[in-house]
Amino acid sequence: MIYAYAVVRAGCAPEPTAGIDGAPVELLSAGTLAAVCSSHPTAGMEPDPNHLAAHNRVTTAMLATGAVVPLRFGTTFPDDGAVREALVARARRLEALLRQLEGKVEFGLRACCDEPPAAAEPAPPAAVTSGTETSPAAGTPGRSYLESLRRSRRDPAGGLAAPLRDLHHTLSGRAAAAVLLPAEEGLVAAYLVGAAESSAFRAAVGAAADEDLHAELSGPWAPYTFVTAEASGA
Amino acid sequence: MSTTELEPNGPEVTLVDLADRLLGRGVVLAGDLVLSVAGVDLVYVSLRAVLASVDTAIASGWELP
Numbered sequence: 001m002i003y004a005y006a007v008v009r010a011g012c013a014p015e016p017t018a019g020i021d022g023a024p025v026e027l028l029s030a031g032t033l034a035a036v037c038s039s040h041p042t043a044g045m046e047p048d049p050n051h052l053a054a055h056n057r058v059t060t061a062m063l064a065t066g067a068v069v070p071l072r073f074g075t076t077f078p079d080d081g082a083v084r085e086a087l088v089a090r091a092r093r094l095e096a097l098l099r100q101l102e103g104k105v106e107f108g109l110r111a112c113c114d115e116p117p118a119a120a121e122p123a124p125p126a127a128v129t130s131g132t133e134t135s136p137a138a139g140t141p142g143r144s145y146l147e148s149l150r151r152s153r154r155d156p157a158g159g160l161a162a163p164l165r166d167l168h169h170t171l172s173g174r175a176a177a178a179v180l181l182p183a184e185e186g187l188v189a190a191y192l193v194g195a196a197e198s199s200a201f202r203a204a205v206g207a208a209a210d211e212d213l214h215a216e217l218s219g220p221w222a223p224y225t226f227v228t229a230e231a232s233g234a
Numbered sequence: 235m236s237t238t239e240l241e242p243n244g245p246e247v248t249l250v251d252l253a254d255r256l257l258g259r260g261v262v263l264a265g266d267l268v269l270s271v272a273g274v275d276l277v278y279v280s281l282r283a284v285l286a287s288v289d290t291a292i293a294s295g296w297e298l299p
Contacts, residue, residue, distance in 0.1 A: 004263060035263075052252045072260035086263050097261070108251055181254075218248070224255035 002028070002037050002077040003045055005058040005070070006222060007087065007094050010034040012065040020045065020054040030084040033094055036062055037083060045074050059222035063105055063195070067098040070222035097227055104176055104192050105220035107201060112186035113163045113213040145184055160187055167208045167215070174201050179225050190225035 003020060010029040019025045019038035027034040036058060045051060052073060059070040077083045087094065157165050157180060164187040172178040175191035182188075193201045198220060209215040 007261070007263065047253070047257060049249055049252075052249070052256050055256055056252055070255075070260045072262050073256035075263050090263065094261075108255075218251045221255060224259040227261045228259045 001040050001043050002080060002083055003040055004075045004077065004083060005036045005038075005055055006062055007069040007071065007098070008034050008036060008062055009066055009098060012062075014062060014065050017058055017061045018054070019058050020051050025058055028080055028083045028087075030087040031091060033087045033091060033098075035083045035087055043076070045076060047073055056221070059224075060220070063220065063222055067102040067104075068222045069094055069097045069101065069227055070224050101192075101223050101226065103195050104223060104226075105195050105198060106223040106225055107191045107193055107198075107217055107219035108221065108225075109171065109187065109189045109191065109205065109215060109217055111164055111167060111188075111209075111213065111215040113161050163208075163213050167205075167213070170204060170208065171201070174204055177226055181225075192223055192226045193220075195220070 003023075005019065005025070008014075008027070010027070010032055012027075012034070014025065014027065014036070017025045021040065023038035023040060025036060025038050028037050055073050059068055062068045077086065157168055160168065168178070168180065168187055168189055171189070171191055174197065175193050177192040179190045180188070181190060191201070202217060205215050205217045
């Protein structure tokens with residue numbers, strides 16, 4: 001079985017990297033594209049933490065060689081030919097993605113602050129006293145999650161406390177693209193940043209954080225968050 | 235879940251961040267995206283499936299009761 005980590009440009013020269021279970025990573029090329037792959041004796045791939053970390057390590061290492069389109073974990077093919085067929089079938093879209101992502105990396109942010117959200121909903125009842133089976137009580141975790149998700153679709157930054165909204169606007173201004181991710185509370189977002197601006201981006205997060213605003217930056221990642229819409233044709 | 239067994243990519247990478255990106259995002263290149271799952275991973279993957287379904291339902295105009 002061939003396991004695929006990412007799509008890159010054919011002819012790029014990766015550093016030798018160990019893949020999942022230590023398998024050597026190789027490039028399988030088709031036209032201008034190449035899939036970053038490794039061979040494994042078994043079918044399927046369990047998403048255990050070490051496998052996830054290995055997948056991420058390979059996609060991150062490829063960032064040093066140029067644009068990277070990271071693949072979802074678990075992408076497998078029966079043989080080399082099937083990998084090349086998949087590249088050819090999606091060549092136009094993959095090439096467009098590689099052009100967009102050239103020289104860019106993704107950063108993830110989780111931030112929270114003590115200030116209450118600007119558009120806070122009325123506080124839900126503290127306890128469910130006599131909920132019936134047919135009408136789930138407001139304030140249950142599931143319902144509040146759904147409501148936060150729906151709010152975030154109507155006005156992505158509207159439910160954030162002012163310092164978090166300001167931080168997101170500041171960071172969005174430094175990024176080629178930004179995505180607010182659904183979160184029950186606080187700011188969870190991803191930013192597509194020019195690799196050359198990574199240090200300045202980190203510094204901007206550090207400058208915004210203080211004792212009232214806690215911010216955790218992760219990355220650089222291969223741009224997982226910024227290939228997903230194109231992948232589904234949205 | 236612990237992050238201590240993760241091979242380090244950077245000090246900030248957590249299992250939640252990893253799983254969100256690698257299981258929920260990224261290009262799906264092939265139809266045969268087969269995860270063989272077991273134990274705690276099954277719980278996480280099932281959770282992702284449920285959340286993704288809810289996400290899609292809301293995106294298509296589904297209203298909360």
